[in-house]
Structures are given as C-alpha cells and as structure tokens.
Amino acid sequence: MRHLLSTHDLDRDNAISILDIAEDMASFGHRDVKKLPALRGKAVVNLFYEDSTRTRTSFEAAEKRLSADVINFSAKGSSVSKGESLKDTAQTLDAMGIDAVVIRHGSSGAPHLLAHSGWIDVPVINAGDGTHEHPTQALLDAFTMRKKIYGEDSRGKDLSGVRVCIVGDILHSRVARSNIWLLSTLGASVDIVAPITLLPHSIGAWPVRVWHSLDDALASGCDVVMMLRIQAERMTHAYFPNAREYGRFWGLTAQRYRRLNSETIIMHPGPMNRGLEISSEAADSPQSLILEQVSNGVFVRMSVLYSLLTGAKGQLA
Amino acid sequence: MTTSTLFLNARVLGADSENVLVENGRIARRGAPADCEAVEVVDVAGNIMLPGLVDLHTHLREPGFEQSETVLTGTQAAAAGGFTTVFAMANTNPVADNAGVVEQVARLGEEAGYATVHPIGAVTEGLAGERLADIGGMAASRAHVRVFSDDGKCVHDSLLMRRALEYVATFDGVLAQHAQDPRLTVDAQMNEGEVSARLGLTGWPAVAEESIIARDVLLAEYLGARLHICHVSTRGSVEIVRAAKARGVCVTAEVTPHHLLLTEEFALGYDARFKVNPPLRTEEDVIALRRAVADGTIDIVATDHAPHPIDTKDCEWDSAAFGMVGLESALPIVNKTLVQTGMLDWSAVARVLSSSPAEIGKASSAGSLGEGAVADLVIFDPHASRVWSTSDLSGRSLNTPYAGIELPGRVIHTMRHGYFTFHDGNLRDEALVAADAQKYGHLSSTQTVAKD
Numbered sequence: 001m002r003h004l005l006s007t008h009d010l011d012r013d014n015a016i017s018i019l020d021i022a023e024d025m026a027s028f029g030h031r032d033v034k035k036l037p038a039l040r041g042k043a044v045v046n047l048f049y050e051d052s053t054r055t056r057t058s059f060e061a062a063e064k065r066l067s068a069d070v071i072n073f074s075a076k077g078s079s080v081s082k083g084e085s086l087k088d089t090a091q092t093l094d095a096m097g098i099d100a101v102v103i104r105h106g107s108s109g110a111p112h113l114l115a116h117s118g119w120i121d122v123p124v125i126n127a128g129d130g131t132h133e134h135p136t137q138a139l140l141d142a143f144t145m146r147k148k149i150y151g152e153d154s155r156g157k158d159l160s161g162v163r164v165c166i167v168g169d170i171l172h173s174r175v176a177r178s179n180i181w182l183l184s185t186l187g188a189s190v191d192i193v194a195p196i197t198l199l200p201h202s203i204g205a206w207p208v209r210v211w212h213s214l215d216d217a218l219a220s221g222c223d224v225v226m227m228l229r230i231q232a233e234r235m236t237h238a239y240f241p242n243a244r245e246y247g248r249f250w251g252l253t254a255q256r257y258r259r260l261n262s263e264t265i266i267m268h269p270g271p272m273n274r275g276l277e278i279s280s281e282a283a284d285s286p287q288s289l290i291l292e293q294v295s296n297g298v299f300v301r302m303s304v305l306y307s308l309l310t311g312a313k314g315q316l317a
Numbered sequence: 318m319t320t321s322t323l324f325l326n327a328r329v330l331g332a333d334s335e336n337v338l339v340e341n342g343r344i345a346r347r348g349a350p351a352d353c354e355a356v357e358v359v360d361v362a363g364n365i366m367l368p369g370l371v372d373l374h375t376h377l378r379e380p381g382f383e384q385s386e387t388v389l390t391g392t393q394a395a396a397a398g399g400f401t402t403v404f405a406m407a408n409t410n411p412v413a414d415n416a417g418v419v420e421q422v423a424r425l426g427e428e429a430g431y432a433t434v435h436p437i438g439a440v441t442e443g444l445a446g447e448r449l450a451d452i453g454g455m456a457a458s459r460a461h462v463r464v465f466s467d468d469g470k471c472v473h474d475s476l477l478m479r480r481a482l483e484y485v486a487t488f489d490g491v492l493a494q495h496a497q498d499p500r501l502t503v504d505a506q507m508n509e510g511e512v513s514a515r516l517g518l519t520g521w522p523a524v525a526e527e528s529i530i531a532r533d534v535l536l537a538e539y540l541g542a543r544l545h546i547c548h549v550s551t552r553g554s555v556e557i558v559r560a561a562k563a564r565g566v567c568v569t570a571e572v573t574p575h576h577l578l579l580t581e582e583f584a585l586g587y588d589a590r591f592k593v594n595p596p597l598r599t600e601e602d603v604i605a606l607r608r609a610v611a612d613g614t615i616d617i618v619a620t621d622h623a624p625h626p627i628d629t630k631d632c633e634w635d636s637a638a639f640g641m642v643g644l645e646s647a648l649p650i651v652n653k654t655l656v657q658t659g660m661l662d663w664s665a666v667a668r669v670l671s672s673s674p675a676e677i678g679k680a681s682s683a684g685s686l687g688e689g690a691v692a693d694l695v696i697f698d699p700h701a702s703r704v705w706s707t708s709d710l711s712g713r714s715l716n717t718p719y720a721g722i723e724l725p726g727r728v729i730h731t732m733r734h735g736y737f738t739f740h741d742g743n744l745r746d747e748a749l750v751a752a753d754a755q756k757y758g759h760l761s762s763t764q765t766v767a768k769d
Contacts, residue, residue, distance in 0.1 A: 109587030132517030
C-alpha cells in the first residue's frame with residue numbers, strides 16, 4: 001500500500017493493520033511525552049483546498065507527534081480557471097523535495113489524480129475529496145467502535161456482527177461512502193436511513209440495508225448510530241422541505257435518544273448542527289463517543305502516516 | 318488540363334475488386350480496364366473503397382478557440398480519418414448565429430481544401446436559448462446553411478423549440494437537437510449510476526436525455542417538421558426514436574463512435590479524457606446503440622469531434638472540459654464495433670458514415686460513388702491493426718480516449734473532388750491541397766454559389 005485514497009480499495013488485512021498500529025499510537029499518546037521520532041527528517045505537506053480546521057489540525061497533530069516537518073499549504077480556489085493548477089502545485093511541491101502529501105480537495109478524485117498522474121512521486125493521503133471518500137474518518141470511526149466494544153483486546157479484531165446505522169445525507173457524504181466500504185470490509189452490517197432524495201439513485205447496488213424511517217431503523221436494534229451533518233443549502237435545492245421537517249423525521253432528537261438502548265453508541269463526524277440532525281441531549285450523553293472520535297483521529301492518522309512513510313510493516317507494503 | 322487517377326483493385330463498398338477511373342474531379346468510370354489511360358495509377362490491392370465520409374457533427378473551434386483547433390487543422394484531422402465533408406458546429410466565439418460567421422467558416426474551409434465545410438447555424442442567438450438566431454439569413458448566405466443546432470446546449474424551452482422547428486422548416490432546414498434537460502443535469506459529470514455514486518461524481522441521468530427526445534418527437538410529429546437528434550446515448554432514447562419512426566415521424570438520429578465502444582467504467586481512474594457530454598453510459602446502452610445502427614433506428618454515426626487543449630483535460634475531473642477528438646478514429650471504431658461484429662457490411666457503413674449524413678444535411682454532392690459523382694472517396698485497409706496513440710492524430714489537440722487501445726483498420730488514401738488530401742497514410746502538403754482546392758472547389762456547388 002503506497003497511498004491511502006479510499007476505503008473501497010482497502011483490504012481487510014491492511015485495514016486491521018492500520019487500526020492495530022493506531023492502538024500502539026494511542027498507548028504512546030497517553031504518556032507524558034507524546035512525541036515519537038519515527039518521521040524525523042520527513043517533510044509532510046498538508047495541501048488543503050477546502051477549509052477544514054478539524055481535519056487539518058488532526059493531521060498536523062499526528063505529524064508533529066511523529067516528529068515530521070509539517071508544511072501547511074492552503075490553496076483555496078482549485079479549478080484551472082481560478083489559478084494555479086493542481087498539476088503545477090504538485091510539481092512545485094515535488095521540486096521542494098517533500099515526502100508525503102495529505103490532500104483535502106473539493107473535487108472528487110483529486111487525490112487519485114495526484115497519486116497516479118506522475119506529477120509527484122510520494123505517498124498521497126486523502127483527507128477528504130468532494131463527495132467521494134474520507135478514508136481516515138472511516139478508519140477513526142472503526143477504531144472508535146472497536147475500542148468501545150473490545151477495549152484492551154481490540155488488536156487483530158474486526159467488526160463482525162456489529163450493526164451500524166448511518167443517518168442523513170448519504171448522497172453528498174464522503175464520510176458515509178468511506179464508512180460503508182470499510183465497515184462492510186470489516187464484517188459489520190450497515191443500515192442507511194435517509195429520504196430518497198438524499199440517497200444515490202443506485203443505492204441498491206451498495207452493501208447496505210435502506211430505511212426511510214429513523215424510528216423503524218432504531219427500533220430494529222443497532223449497535224451504533226452515526227449521524228451525518230446536513231448542509232443548509234440542501235433545503236434550497238429541494239432535497240427536503242425545511243430544517244424543522246428534517247429534524248422531525250431524520251434527527252436524533254431527545255425523544256429518540258431516550259428510546260435508544262443504553263448500549264447503543266452515538267457518533268457524529270462533526271462539526272455538528274445541534275438541534276438539527278442531533279440534539280444536545282444525545283450529543284452530550286454518556287453514549288456519545290463524539291469526543292473519542294476526535295482523540296482517536298490523531299492516533300489513526302499517525303498510524304496511516306507511519307505505515308505509508310516508513311513501510312515498516314510487511315503487510316502494509 | 319486533364320487530371321486523372323486510376324484506382325486498381327478497389328473493393329467498392331466491400332464488393333469484388335474493380336478499377337475506378339477519376340477524371341477532372343468526378344468518378345468517370347467504374348469497372349474501367351486496367352490499361353486505361355490515367356495520369357496516376359494507384360493499386361489499392363483489394364482494400365475497401367467507400368464514398369468520402371461525411372461528418373454531421375464536428376467542432377472546428379474557429380473562430381474563437383484556435384488553441385484547440387482551426388478550420389485548417391480540423392479538416393486535416395478529417396482527411397486523415399477519411400472524411401471529405403464536415404458540418405461545423407456553431408459554438409464558436411463569436412457564435413455562428415449570423416451570415417457573417419458562417420460565411421467566414423465556409424470560406425476558410427474552401428481555402429484549406431482538406432474537406433468540404435458546411436457550417437451549422439445556431440438555433441438561438443448566442444446559443445442562449447432565448448431568441449431565434451438569423452436562421453433565414455444563414456440559409457440564404459453563401460454558406461447555404463441547412464442544419465441548425467445549439468449543440469452543447471439544449472433548446473429546452475418548449476415554446477422556443479416549437480417555433481424553431483417551424484422556422485427552420487420554412488427554410489428547408491433541419492434542427493439538430495442536443496437533448497439534455499438542463500435542470501436534471503445541473504453540475505452533471507458522468508452517467509448517473511452505481512459508478513458515479515461510488516466515485517462521488519454528480520450523475521447525468523439517462524432520463525434527462527430521453528425526456529427531451531420524447532417531447533421533441535411529439536413536437537415534430539405535431540408540426541410535421543424534420544428533427545435530427547444529436548449523439549443518442551441511451552437504450553431508452555433508442556426506444557423512443559424507434560417508436561416515433563414506426564409512427565412515421567420525420568426524425569433522424571446519430572450516435573458517436575465513442576458511445577459505440579466505451580462505457581462509464583472508463584471514468585474509474587478519474588482520467589478526464591473520458592469526460593464527454595452526453596457521458597459514456599453502460600454496456601447495456603452500448604449494445605442497444607449498436608443494434609439500433611444495425612436496424613436503422615439510428616441513421617448515422619457522427620463523431621462529435623471535440624478538440625480541447627491539454628490543460629483542460631490534465632486536471633481534476635469536475636474542472637475538466639467535456640469532449641474528445643474523434644475524426645481520425647471513427648472508421649476504425651465503426652469497423653471494430655459494427656463490421657467485425659457482423660452487424661453492418663461495408664455498403665451499410667457507406668450509408669451511416671456518408672450517404673445518410675449527406676442526405677440529412679443536404680450536402681447533395683457528397684455520399685456517392687456512382688459514375689458522374691464528385692470524386693470524394695476513401696480507401697481503407699480493414700485489417701491493418703494498431704495500438705492507437707496520439708501520433709495517429711492530425712488535428713491540433715490530443716484528447717483522444719483511445720490511446721493504448723487496439724483499433725482495427727487504417728485509412729490509406731482520402732480523395733476530395735478528385736485530388737488527394739491524404740495519400741499513402743500521410744496528409745498531403747497544405748500548399749498543394751490548397752492549390753487543388755482552387756481548381757476543383759466549385760464541384761461542391763453550395764460552397765461557392767449563392768442560392769437565394
């Protein structure tokens with residue numbers, strides 16, 4: 001494995017290996033001195049074409065804990081018409097002699113292009129591309145679920161038998177796509193809840209069970225409920241009528257939260273729209289792992305960087 | 318001065334070998350004796366002779382986008398592909414929506430001499446879909462426009478479409494519709510389906526094409542007007558056209574070579590050379606399109622040759638331009654998808670790539686190999702296989718989707734109006750072609766004589 005571009009193309013062994021190395025990173029993370037020398041002398045560029053304080057900060061923290069030299073390259077306005085092309089930027093970075101690129105881009109496929117165009121010859125990590133994938137988010141979600149379920153015995157485990165319910169705008173969500181592929185690869189079963197407008201037309205081809213009623217889906221019993229952020233502009237494009245109706249049918253309201261089994265895990269990739277797709281009561285409850293997701297994000301990203309840049313693990317080569 | 322060329326051993330329309338004598342720009346004699354007098358004798362050794370190919374859908378990009386293509390370079394690509402007549406789409410800058418622009422494009426074609434250039438006139442002013450363009454003015458101009466299209470954009474307003482069909486019919490023209498509901502395809506990037514969902518690219522659903530075609534055949538039926546559908550790309554569109562033809566609606570349809578060969582799977586690597594509008598569809602659509610050509614539901618193959626500079630393809634998929642070049646590769650692809658599959662014989666190839674497009678576009682001098690016909694012809698070796706590459710291109714742009722794909726057959730010679738434009742696998746020199754064009758250009762009379 002040279003790049004991390006998607007979870008669709010990530011096999012089970014590589015996925016488990018990343019999660020296991022993240023366990024090691026987490027154990028270091030709880031020490032007083034958090035820094036490891038693993039990537040000393042390596043320059044990692046965070047190439048962010050979209051604003052994303054959360055993801056960029058998480059990658060930056062991961063890079064710094066591994067002692068990499070961090071270069072933040074914020075490039076708003078991506079298209080050929082708006083300024084420097086991706087190709088020119090890539091070749092510029094290549095000329096500077098960097099060792100890896102973490103890229104966030106509004107265009108689906110931009111990381112794939114960077115990895116396979118020949119413009120640059122270093123590992124590429126997808127930090128979210130358009131409506132395509134966000135593989136490190138899915139990996140940190142899987143890590144969080146596995147940790148919650150297996151605790152100290154997590155290493156080597158997959159998610160067989162776990163039932164995950166993903167709720168919201170599947171059509172536009174890279175988080176949903178990456179989770180659907182990865183969770184399926186790890187043996188979990190995935191339920192999807194959304195109005196038909198927010199599902200891909202060809203959802204039938206995906207390895208998921210589809211619900212149009214959140215209440216029915218929750219009543220059928222699931223181990224994890226993952227709420228997706230809903231974008232306000234979807235309302236003006238007729239995906240659903242208004243925020244009130246969205247919250248009523250597809251939000252994790254306080255009432256729905258109270259009906260949940262007390263073992264059910266609540267997750268959200270953030271940033272949350274409190275009161276819209278998730279109530280504060282649910283988000284701040286003991287069942288919520290939303291802050292653990294943030295902490296684990298750093299460990300999982302350390303693991304990915306370490307695996308790709310050192311090639312230390314045979315199964316990651 | 319008499320010029321003459323004797324072609325020995327030509328399999329005309331794929332039939333048994335015969336000799337064909339060309340004199341003074343016309344087919345003088347079919348079945349000529351091998352020893353008959355000619356200035357030049359060319360033994361084509363059993364290769365196929367077809368009437369010069371006619372492309373009803375070419376983007377020559379001039380005026381305005383000369384970094385992509387010019388009338389000269391585009392017609393050179395045409396000659397390399399065996400085409401002797403091309404219809405040039407109106408989406409230039411300025412748009413070909415008035416007599417001045419269409420006359421300029423026609424004149425550039427006459428001067429270059431690599432192919433007869435029939436400009437297509439815009440249906441609406443500036444392709445904006447609001448007011449009719451100078452349709453009568455273009456029809457009556459020296460360019461003698463008979464095909465009108467807003468290609469690249471759909472005439473989607475129903476009332477405007479009705480008026481356009483009626484007004485174009487007034488001038489004995491045909492409206493060529495780019496069928497795409499603009500609201501169903503906002504930001505669309507590729508065929509809507511499992512692949513687009515997985516890649517996170519906004520889908521271009523088949524129904525956005527089919528709903529416009531359904532409306533337009535009903536309008537054409539009601540008005541008794543002639544309608545041509547550009548680049549049909551879905552199985553559902555084929556069904557609508559088939560049913561309309563069965564009712565006697567005056568509708569014709571085209572398919573591009575790329576929709577006969579490539580599928581949406583080619584988008585998997587986000588390589589924007591495969592980004593085209595309408596998008597590449599599914600295997601099921603490809604099969605339906607091939608069958609529709611075989612059974613006559615689709616009348617013609619047209620290239621939608623769409624040159625673009627490399628920068629507009631070497632970038633993120635959603636920033637990339639739509640379109641691919643296709644003139645040079647059209648005949649090998651028809652060979653691969655329709656002839657080698659047993660669906661068409663060579664005389665049917667001549668129909669779909671020459672006589673039918675000539676008829677639809679009213680290019681009366683093109684499309685025939687009969688004695689007395691203007692000598693537009695192509696010699697094609699159907700067996701010379703090769704792995705396609707950008708070095709097989711003769712136009713200005715390199716955005717071919719076929720690089721690395723094995724394509725069967727090779728154009729050996731292309732002759733327009735009795736002179737070679739492409740000879741023995743090479744483009745003939747610009748100056749010689751231009752000089753010959755001056756002598757014989759009058760044979761395609763619509764180009765030089767105003768017919769008011």
